[in-house]
Amino acid sequence: xxxxxxxxxxxxxxxxxxxxxxxxxxxxxxxxxxxxxxxxxxxxxxxxxxxxxxxxxxxxxxxxxxxxxxxxxxxxxxxxxxxxxxxxxxxxxxxxxxxxxxxxxxxxxxxxxxxxxx
Amino acid sequence: xxxxxxxxxxxxxxxxxxxxxxxxxxxxxxxxxxxxxxxxxxxxxxxxxxxxxxxxxxxxxxxxxxxxxxxxxxxxxxxxxxxxxxxxxxxxxxxxxxxxxxxxxxxxxxxxxx
Numbered sequence: 675x676x677x678x679x680x681x682x683x684x685x686x687x688x689x690x691x692x693x694x695x696x697x698x699x700x701x702x703x704x705x706x707x708x709x710x711x712x713x714x715x716x717x718x719x720x721x722x723x724x725x726x727x728x729x730x731x732x733x734x735x736x737x738x739x740x741x742x743x744x745x746x747x748x749x750x751x752x753x754x755x756x757x758x759x760x761x762x763x764x765x766x767x768x769x770x771x772x773x774x775x776x777x778x779x780x781x782x783x784x785x786x787x788x789x790x791x792x
Numbered sequence: 793x794x795x796x797x798x799x800x801x802x803x804x805x806x807x808x809x810x811x812x813x814x815x816x817x818x819x820x821x822x823x824x825x826x827x828x829x830x831x832x833x834x835x836x837x838x839x840x841x842x843x844x845x846x847x848x849x850x851x852x853x854x855x856x857x858x859x860x861x862x863x864x865x866x867x868x869x870x871x872x873x874x875x876x877x878x879x880x881x882x883x884x885x886x887x888x889x890x891x892x893x894x895x896x897x898x899x900x901x902x903x904x905x906x
Contacts, residue, residue, distance in 0.1 A: 719882065779840050780895060
């Protein structure tokens, strides 16, 4: 079974600052995907970024980037030039690349509530 | 393209009542799943399906029932609602592929059991 740990229940930064959200995970799988999902007050689950474990290059999506350390089982999310609209819950999630024989869904961390202050 | 459609958005039940949460997707995905979200707990997997006629339990299956008669639909049934089932429920369908792997979520159902 996989576990995902987000050690920061809540973070608060000023608009335009850079913020890093932490995530660690535990698995015996060698091939998997990692995700960061954003959940604003609207409750909608929005995919922010995805990382394939077999790729050494860190994924980036505009202001969002990750620091993926496979050996350390660490997957942090960096948000640059933070904006008020980034205020949301952020969830780190894991799924094996080859499912079957086990739960075929994402394993989520408990989330980090990010508040961007004006 | 509607994606994942989940109904209802809100529901209040009395203890012991039954209800079905509906979920439909129009993306022809084989994999579908149900999660519940509780404060401080993240999202936890209830049941999942890898195709029509195939379902299995997730992390927290007790008190819930599912079926998958078509690729499109994956309803979640509460047979006898309990206050512990007060939660936000999400349905999701999964797009698979080396460069496409992601889950598409419905808009969620806020369920209160009194």
